[in-house]
Amino acid sequence: MDNPPKVSPIRAMQEMLLASPVFKQAAAQYDRAAEFLNLKPDTRERCKWPKRLISVSVPVRMDDGSLQMFFAHRVQHHLSRGPVKGGLRYHPSVDIGEVAALASWMTWKCALAGLPFGGGKGGIACNPQAMSPPELERLTRRFTQEMIPFIGPQIDVMAPDVGTNEQVMAWMVDTYSVHVGSLEPGIVTGKPLGLYGSKARREATGHGVAFLAMLAIEKLGMQVKDATVVLQGFGNVGSYAARNLSMNGAKIIAVGDATGAVYNARGLDTRQLMPYAIEHRGVAGFPGGEAIPAEELLTLECDILIPAALERVITEENASKLRCKVLAEGANGPTTTEADAILEARDDIFVIPDIMCNSGGVIVSYFEWVQALQHMSWTEKEVLQKLESMLAASFREVQTLAKQKNLPQRVAAMALGVQRVAETKELRGLYP
Numbered sequence: 392m393d394n395p396p397k398v399s400p401i402r403a404m405q406e407m408l409l410a411s412p413v414f415k416q417a418a419a420q421y422d423r424a425a426e427f428l429n430l431k432p433d434t435r436e437r438c439k440w441p442k443r444l445i446s447v448s449v450p451v452r453m454d455d456g457s458l459q460m461f462f463a464h465r466v467q468h469h470l471s472r473g474p475v476k477g478g479l480r481y482h483p484s485v486d487i488g489e490v491a492a493l494a495s496w497m498t499w500k501c502a503l504a505g506l507p508f509g510g511g512k513g514g515i516a517c518n519p520q521a522m523s524p525p526e527l528e529r530l531t532r533r534f535t536q537e538m539i540p541f542i543g544p545q546i547d548v549m550a551p552d553v554g555t556n557e558q559v560m561a562w563m564v565d566t567y568s569v570h571v572g573s574l575e576p577g578i579v580t581g582k583p584l585g586l587y588g589s590k591a592r593r594e595a596t597g598h599g600v601a602f603l604a605m606l607a608i609e610k611l612g613m614q615v616k617d618a619t620v621v622l623q624g625f626g627n628v629g630s631y632a633a634r635n636l637s638m639n640g641a642k643i644i645a646v647g648d649a650t651g652a653v654y655n656a657r658g659l660d661t662r663q664l665m666p667y668a669i670e671h672r673g674v675a676g677f678p679g680g681e682a683i684p685a686e687e688l689l690t691l692e693c694d695i696l697i698p699a700a701l702e703r704v705i706t707e708e709n710a711s712k713l714r715c716k717v718l719a720e721g722a723n724g725p726t727t728t729e730a731d732a733i734l735e736a737r738d739d740i741f742v743i744p745d746i747m748c749n750s751g752g753v754i755v756s757y758f759e760w761v762q763a764l765q766h767m768s769w770t771e772k773e774v775l776q777k778l779e780s781m782l783a784a785s786f787r788e789v790q791t792l793a794k795q796k797n798l799p800q801r802v803a804a805m806a807l808g809v810q811r812v813a814e815t816k817e818l819r820g821l822y823p
């Protein structure tokens with residue numbers, strides 16, 4: 392060969408991922424946990440990098456007759472502890488580095504919760520709000536077809552994330568079931584109830600965020616009924632977290648999304664805001680509050696701050712200006728590495744790290760998967776009781792380790808998740 396490559400393909404893949412700020416952030420969190428655990432170098436390397444990166448181009452016939460190509464990724468971070476589990480995102484900013492970061496967080500999240508799953512994430516770079524329902528259906532069905540060699544109820548089970556919903560999951564069930572020749576509801580979770588979804592999956596992530604935020608408030612010696620709450624993001628996670636906290640007596644003083652932000656010192660009425668945001672495709676213009684600049688949202692004085700939109704919104708610039716007592720990370724990866732260092736030094740904010748805070752979604756997805764495989768249906772009460780007891784157990788475990796070893800909560804949560812994956816890999820051994 393005249394010009395042999397200077398960089399091995401694996402190294403090139405690692406460098407490509409590390410060029411993504413969000414992957415770099417996820418990798419820094421992993422490295423810190425691995426350092427604390429003093430993992431063997433081989434184990435450390437094996438756990439860090441994704442097992443499979445799958446990228447496909449997806450051709451879609453648009454309503455005007457033109458053909459548009461979309462780029463989609465599914466990253467299967469690891470499969471050692473069971474089928475890959477994690478959501479599918481439709482958003483213009485999706486890229487392989489972001490998807491790989493989100494996939495690795497799924498790995499630690501599932502292991503922290505004790506679920507028999509590996510971790511993965513998928514994403515399609517598209518703007519779902521600018522697409523018609525038939526265009527979204529064609530995109531989803533073609534993507535599912537492209538994924539058929541890589542998915543299955545025992546291989547990789549997707550779920551909703553930003554920009555996707557129960558309808559998208561229903562199209563995936565249908566496309567996969569037509570391919571295998573029989574109905575296969577275990578292929579995804581987050582399905583509609585009428586297609587063997589689970590009771591309480593829709594509200595599960597927000598319910599879990601609210602439940603853990605309330606545990607944190609009580610731990611700080613405060614009462615939920617006196618607490619004020621600010622949320623960024625009012626989609627699936629944000630809206631149900633707000634509804635739950637509000638039902639428990641907390642006051643939702645401000646909410647923002649991509650359309651703007653609204654504020655009401657006396658409390659926003661979530662029963663009115665939820666249908667308003669669906670009808671108007673956002674919270675902007677809600678008559679029950681006054682408009683405020685979206686950039687003021689995260690630094691408003693409040694007891695509970697819930698980022699529930701995208702990654703990297705708590706940054707070096709605003710971390711020192713936060714005025715909350717509890718930071719409940721509904722979103723994945725909302726806090727940059729630099730912001731984490733500032734929050735650690737401040738030591739006056741109780742951080743509920745993302746891999747624990749938003750794990751209610753994947754926990755109920757696990758219940759949904761189990762119900763589908765067993766052709767069983769649990770009541771809402773059963774689902775919520777099991778969910779809350781698993782979240783409370785994670786909360787206790789993370790608190791205990793953080794206290795014993797004087798660790799920030801994120802490092803403690805990551806260490807618990809990473810340790811379980813490392814142990815599984817070591818038990819299974821290296822194929823000679």
Ligand SMILES: NC(=O)C1=CN([C@@H]2O[C@H](COP(=O)(O)OP(=O)(O)OC[C@H]3O[C@@H](n4cnc5c(N)ncnc54)[C@H](OP(=O)(O)O)[C@@H]3O)[C@@H](O)[C@H]2O)C=CC1
Pocket residue numbers: 551552553554555596623624625626627628629647648649650672673674699700701702721722723749750752753
């Ligand atoms: N759905 C789930 O079960 C789980 C989700 N998560 C995480 O929670 C977060 C939210 O997911 P989910 O609620 O499902 O997604 P949705 O698509 O339902 O909602 C996303 C929300 O974020 C808002 N948003 C988007 N961009 C911005 C921006 N630039 N500034 C402010 N707000 C913005 C959207 O506003 P608009 O509607 O105006 O675009 C919308 O309110 C993500 O990080 C996701 O990975 C974590 C665990 C499970």
Ligand SMILES: O=C(O)CCC(=O)C(=O)O
Pocket residue numbers: 476477478479497500548549550551552580581723749750752753754756
């Ligand atoms: O419910 C699931 O399987 C995954 C949810 C998800 O994508 C997440 O927790 O980030």
